[in-house]
Amino acid sequence: MAGRVLMAMSGGVDSSVAAALLVEQGYEVIGVTMNTWTDDIPEEIQMNQHSGCCSLAAVEDARSVAHKLGIPYYVMNFQGQFAGTVIDYFIQEYVRGRTPNPCIACNRYVKFSAFLEKARQLECDYVATGHYAVIGKDDRFPGRWLLGKSVDARKDQTYVLHNLTQDALAHTLFPIGGMEKSEVRALAAKYGFVTADKPDSQEICFVYDNDYGRFLKERVPEAIVPGPILNTRGEVIGQHKGLPLYTVGQRKGLGLTTPRPVYVTELDVERNAVIVGEDEETYRGGLIASDLNWIAITGLTFPRRCRAKIRRMAPEADCTIYPIGEDAVRVEFDRPQRAITPGQAVVFYDGNWVLGGGTIDRAVN
Amino acid sequence: MRTVYCDHAATTRCHPEVARRVYEFLTETYGNPSSIHAVGRRARKGVEEARAQVAALLGAQPAEIFFTSGGTEAGNWALRGAMAANRAKGNHLIISPYEHHAVLDTARALEREGYEVTMLDVEPNTGIITPDALLAAMRPTTVLISIMAVNNEIGTVLDIAGLCAAAKEKDPSVIFHTDAVQAAGYIPLDVKALGVDLLSISSHKIYGPKGVGALYVRKGFRFAPGLTTGGGQERKMRAGTENVPGIVGFGLAAEIAARELERRAAHAREMRDLFLRGVLAIEGVKLNGVDPFAHPELRHPGNANVSVEGVEGEAMLLRLDMAGVYASSGSACTSGALEPSHVLLAVGCSRDAAQSSLRFSFGDENTAEDIEYAVEQFAKSVEFLRRLTAPR
Secondary structure, three states: OOOEEEEEOOOOHHHHHHHHHHHHOOOEEEEEEEEOOOOOOOHHHHOOOOOOOOOHHHHHHHHHHHHHHOOOEEEEEOHHHHHHHHHHHHHHHHHOOOOOOHHHHHHHHHHHHHHHHHHHHOOOOEEEOOOOEEEEOOOOOOOOOEEEEOOOOOOOOHHHHOOOOHHHHHOEEOOOOOOOHHHHHHHHHHHOOOOOOOOOOOOOOOOOOOOHHHHHHHHOHHHOOOEEEEEOOOOEEEEEOOHHHOOOOOOOOOOOOOOOOEEEEEEEOOOOEEEEEEHHHHEEEEEEEEEEEEOOOOOOOOOEEEEEEOOOOOOOEEEEEEEEOOOEEEEEEEEEEEOOOOOOEEEEEEOOEEEEEEEEEEEEO | OOOEEOEOOOOOOOOHHHHHHHHHHHHOOOOOOOOOOHHHHHHHHHHHHHHHHHHHHHOOOHHHEEEEOOHHHHHHHHHHHHHHHOOOOOOEEEEOOOOOHHHHHHHHHHHHOOOEEEEOOOOOOOOOOOHHHHHHHOOOOEEEEEOOOEOOOOOEEOOHHHHHHHHHHHOOOOEEEEEOOOOOOOOOOOHHHHOOOEEEEEOHHHOOOOOOEEEEEOOOOOOOOOOOOOOOHHHHOOOOOOOHHHHHHHHHHHHHHHHHHHHHHHHHHHHHHHHHHHHHOOOOEEEOOOOOOOOHHHEOOOEEEEEEOOOOHHHHHHHHHHOOEEOEOOEEOOOOOEEOOHHHHHOOOOHHHHHOEEEEEOOOOOOHHHHHHHHHHHHHHHHHHHHHHOOO
C-alpha cells in the first residue's frame, strides 16, 4: 500500500483527474471538498454549474467523481479558518491600499495547514491537490524538499504555492503536476467524469460575480471613501471612488481625459489619493519584500542572482536579491519592471525550482 | 470490519415484514387507489388500512390522518395550513428555538412573508420550556404554537400535554402543533391526552420506508389544504397519487411500533446507558442535555449527545466512520459539511462545544457487543486526536 491520502476535490477537472491517478497508483484515497465560504449568493448562481469552486453544484460534481472512483467522500467545514485567514486578509489588504492574492493565503493557511491537520487527524500520510506544480529533490539543494514548475508552463501554479513549508511539502502530492492541461482533460473524458468539460475556475472564489468592488462596498463601506487623483507632480486631475477599487498599473476605469494614456503608479493611503503617471512612470528598478518563506534554501545570507516573478501572470525577470535582516529582502532587477504592486507576492526561481518568496511591501528605484 | 449503526435518529433499517409489504404493493397490488377496478380498489383498501394503523398509534380517528411525503412536508403544511386559514385571527406564531429545520425554516419563510414569529425562551442545557415562558409569549393574535415533542439532537422530552393545556386555557382558539417525528415509537403518543390540534410524524424513523409521513389534523378547526392542487386525493387536502407502497409500509411500521413501543424503548435505553457509562468515563467528555440517569423520563431513551473537550466533532465523526461506527453530528448543511448545531447553540452551548458535539442514537440494530466496540473506538479516537494536538 502506497499510503493513505486526503485528496482535496473541488469538483473541477484537475482535482478529479488527480484523484483518479492516485487511485490507479494504489493509494488509499479519501476525497474531501473543502467548504470554505457561504456568502449570500443568489440562488440562481448557487445552482449554476459554472459558479465558484465551493458551490453546491461543485460538491455534487466532486461527489459524483468520488462515487465513480469508489472512494469515501466527505465535505469538511473550513468556513471559520477561511473567513479569518483569507477573507479578512483580503479585505484588510485592500483597506491598506494593497492588492492581495487570496489564493496564496488560502494555500498557506487553509489547504496546506488546516487541511493538512485534518489529514493527520485521519491518519493520512499525505494531502493531495490538483495544483500544477511538482515536488522533488535535487542534489544542488541537499536535504530540502523542493517545489518546481509544472510541465505545462502556462498552468504553472508555483507562484501561489511559494509559502509551502518543508513539513507541508514532505506530506503533499501533486498528481497532475507532470502533465499538460490538455492531457488532464483527455484523461477526464476517458474516465467519463462529469467535470471533463468544465471551464477553468474563476479568479476569486468567494466573490461570486468577480466584482470585488461590490464585495468590498458591502463588507467595508467605511473604507471606500472618494478622494483625489493626483499626477506625479502632485496636481489634482480627477476624483477616485475609493482607494480599494484601484490597483497599481490599472489604466481603465479612471474616468480621466488626458492627452496620453495614464496608469495608476501608487495608492497613497495617507492622503487617500490615487497617483497616476504615464506608462514609463509605472516602471521601477526594484522592490522590498518581507514575510518570506524559503524553500530550496534555508535562508538568504548573501546576495544571490536569480529570476523573480512579481505577479501571477508576469514574466520572470533576472535580478539580484539582497538580505535585509531576518525576514526581508531587497530585489534589484536587471531591467525595470512594470507595476510592482504592494501586497502581491514576489517569488524567486532558480531554474525550475522555487527558491522562496515573500510579499511585496513597496517598489524602490 | 464490524459496523455499528448509532444513527437511529437519522433513519432506521426497514423492518423485514414492512419491506415485504412494500414489495407486495410495488409488484402485486400496484393499482391506483383512485381507480374503480379491482386492483385499484385493493390498493385503496391498503391505504385505508394504513390510515387506521397510523391513527391507532396516535389515538386518533383515521379521518384525521393525512399522508404526506414525510415529516418535513407534514411540518411545513402544519405551519402554512394553520396560518393561511386563520388570517382573520392574526399573524403571530410561536416556536421553540430548536425546532427541526422543517419547522424552523418554514417559520423564517413565513416571517419574510409578513408573519410575526416569536422564539420561546428555554432552560439552558436541557431546553425545557415552562408553561410560564409559553404564556408570556402568547398574544391575542397568536394563531399557532409549534413545539416539538422530543428534540432530535439532545433528546429532551417536552411536556406537550402540560404546555398545550396551559396555552388553551389562556386562549382556547390557539392552534397547537407538535413535531413528533422523534417521539413516535418511543414515547406513548395520544393526541387526545396531549390535546394537540396538529401532529407530524415520519415513517422512516420507526423502521418504515422513507418518503412517507403523516399529519394528524384534529377535526373541527380551520386548516388549509396542502401545497399541491390536482386530483383531489386525501379528501381534497393533498393532491397527487398516493405513495401506496410507502403508505402501506408506514401503516405496518406504525402498527409494529405501537406493539413494540415498550420493548424498543427499553432496549434503546439499555444500549444508550451502556454507551454513556463508557464514554462519560473518559476525561473531558461531557453530556449535552438532560442527565438520563437522574431524569430518564425527560430524555429520548435512545439519544446520547456528547462533546469532547479539545477535540473537533468532525474529526471524531470521520474517524468513527472509518472504523465502522456510524454516528452523526448535530447538523449538516445542504452540502454535507458539518456546522455548529443550532439546537446546542439554542440551549446555550458555546460555539466550540456545539462544533464538537456528537450524537449517537441507539435502537433495534444494536447489541451490547456493538456498544462495547463503539465505546472502544470512541476512546481510541479521543486518545489519538488528543495526542496529535498535544504540544510536541
